[in-house]
Every structure is written in structure tokens, then in C-alpha cells.
Amino acid sequence: MTSLLEVSGVSKTFDGFRAINDLSIQISEPELRAIIGPNGAGKTTFMDIVTGKTRPDEGRVLWGEKNESLLGLSEAEIANRGIGRKFQKPTVFEDQTVRQNLAMALKNPRGPFAVLFHRKTPQGAQRIEEIAAEIGLTDQLTRTSGELSHGQKQWLEIGMLLAQDPRLLLVDEPAAGMTAEEREKTTDILRRAAQTRAVVVVEHDMEFVRRLDCKVTVLHEGHVLAEGPLDHVTSDPTVIDVYLGRSDA
Numbered sequence: 337m338t339s340l341l342e343v344s345g346v347s348k349t350f351d352g353f354r355a356i357n358d359l360s361i362q363i364s365e366p367e368l369r370a371i372i373g374p375n376g377a378g379k380t381t382f383m384d385i386v387t388g389k390t391r392p393d394e395g396r397v398l399w400g401e402k403n404e405s406l407l408g409l410s411e412a413e414i415a416n417r418g419i420g421r422k423f424q425k426p427t428v429f430e431d432q433t434v435r436q437n438l439a440m441a442l443k444n445p446r447g448p449f450a451v452l453f454h455r456k457t458p459q460g461a462q463r464i465e466e467i468a469a470e471i472g473l474t475d476q477l478t479r480t481s482g483e484l485s486h487g488q489k490q491w492l493e494i495g496m497l498l499a500q501d502p503r504l505l506l507v508d509e510p511a512a513g514m515t516a517e518e519r520e521k522t523t524d525i526l527r528r529a530a531q532t533r534a535v536v537v538v539e540h541d542m543e544f545v546r547r548l549d550c551k552v553t554v555l556h557e558g559h560v561l562a563e564g565p566l567d568h569v570t571s572d573p574t575v576i577d578v579y580l581g582r583s584d585a
């Protein structure tokens with residue numbers, strides 16, 4: 337495991353309020369990491385900073401073997417480096433089939449016409465089958481995406497991100513609105529995806545985080561409060577005090 341993303345000493349103030357406060361987080365490759373913390377802890381802002389949506393006031397965000405700074409890059413440039421983000425709400429093309437959605441998302445050879453022709457190549461078709469298997473939608477490939485359940489749409493969107501072959505996948509509250517069975521399948525998908533890449537999951541659902549069975553980072557007031565296995569962080573008195581004991585946890 338080598339360090340893929342290194343966030344160090346990052347701070348961000350909004351209108352005098354310090355949402356991120358001297359935050360340092362390192363993500364390896366491959367790795368599955370869960371980030372938990374009470375409302376307002378800075379989880380979304382952390383992802384906004386990594387993806388270039390929000391510029392920090394200070395600190396470093398370094399990427400890859402060459403320790404490239406992501407801070408001067410646009411959101412598109414950062415995405416091109418191999419950072420994919422899954423927002424809470426699924427955004428698949430509802431009128432298109434599952435196969436068409438995956439075909440559109442496949443990483444294509446660069447060039448103006450490659451996108452048009454790529455879909456028809458045998459490699460593209462094979463990759464679609466592989467991704468469909470990875471997200472458990474093999475038997476849904478010909479279905480119109482709008483007909484899928486909420487969970488299936490979430491998996492399709494994860495598949496569309498996997499099609500881009502990201503080195504780091506940021507996933508925001510994947511379990512929200514899912515049935516228990518869907519949540520279980522989602523943990524399987526994320527765990528599998530994290531065997532070959534870095535996957536960072538922001539989640540409130542503790543049972544979901546437990547099933548992810550990975551290193552957990554607890555954020556509080558924009559700072560890392562505790563880090564380690566779930567049992568370790570959940571037995572930390574400060575974590576219990578600020579997070580687990582609260583009704584919004």
C-alpha cells in the first residue's frame with residue numbers, strides 16, 4: 337500500500353466559521369476508508385476540497401506517486417487525474433438502459449470520435465459485462481434505468497464511476513434510503529471495488545460502516561478526532577461524547 341492522497345494541515349473558513357480545521361488525512365491505494373462524524377463535522381467539505389469544488393485557505397492536498405498538488409487544478413482536471421465522486425442522489429440517465437448508461441460512462445481512448453465508436457468494440461462490450469457483474473446488475477442490462485429500484489440506481493451510478501476507472505472513489509452516504517438487503521449488497525460492491533482502488537465512504541449508518549469492516553476516520557469540527565478500526569474508535573470516550581451519544585448520530 338502506498339499513499340495515494342495526502343491531505344495535511346488543511347483549513348477552510350466560511351464567513352468566519354472554521355468548517356475544516358487543520359485537517360490531515362492520508363488514503364492509501366488500495367484502501368477502503370469510512371469517514372463518520374456528526375452533522376456539520378466537515379465530511380462534505382472534505383470531499384469538496386479533494387475534488388476542487390472548494391478551495392482551502394491553507395494546507396496541502398497531494399496526489400499520486402509524484403505528490404502533485406491538487407490545489408491549483410480545476411474540478412475537471414482533478415476528475416481526469418482519477419478521482420470520481422458519487423453524490424447521495426443517483427444521477428443516471430433514466431431514459432437509457434443500464435447497458436447504455438454504462439457504455440456512455442466507459443473510459444474512452446482520447447480523441448474526438450473515440451466516444452462515438454467505442455461502444456461498439458468487443459472490449460467495450462466485455463467491460464460492460466464485467467462492470468454489470470461487479471455491481472450485481474447483469475440481469476438488468478436491457479432494462480430502462482428509470483425502472484430500477486433506488487438501490488439499483490445507486491449501484492448503476494457506482495458502476496458508471498467504475499467505468500471511468502478511478503484510482504480514488506469518494507462515495508457520499510450510499511446507504512441512505514436503501515432497504516437492509518440493498519445496504520448489504522452495497523457494502524459488498526464497495527468492498528470489492530476497494531480491492532483494486534481507494535474508496536472513501538462518508539456514512540452515518542453505523543451498521544453499514546461495521547459491515548464495510550475497514551479503517552474509520554471520525555471527524556469533529558473539521559478535525560480528525562479518532563482513526564482506526566470501528567471498535568477502537570467507537571470505544572474512544574471523546575468519540576462517544578461528541579458523536580455516539582448524540583441523537584443525530
Ligand SMILES: Nc1ncnc2c1ncn2[C@@H]1O[C@H](COP(=O)(O)OP(=O)(O)OP(=O)(O)O)[C@@H](O)[C@H]1O
Pocket residue numbers: 350351355373374375376377378379380381382
Ligand atoms: N458553502 C458554505 N458556506 C457556508 N458554510 C458552509 C458552506 N459549506 C459548509 N458550510 C458549513 O461548514 C460546516 C461543515 O459542513 P459539512 O457539510 O462539510 O458537514 P458534514 O459533516 O458533511 O455534515 P452532514 O453530516 O450534515 O452532511 C457546517 O457548519 C456547514 O454549515
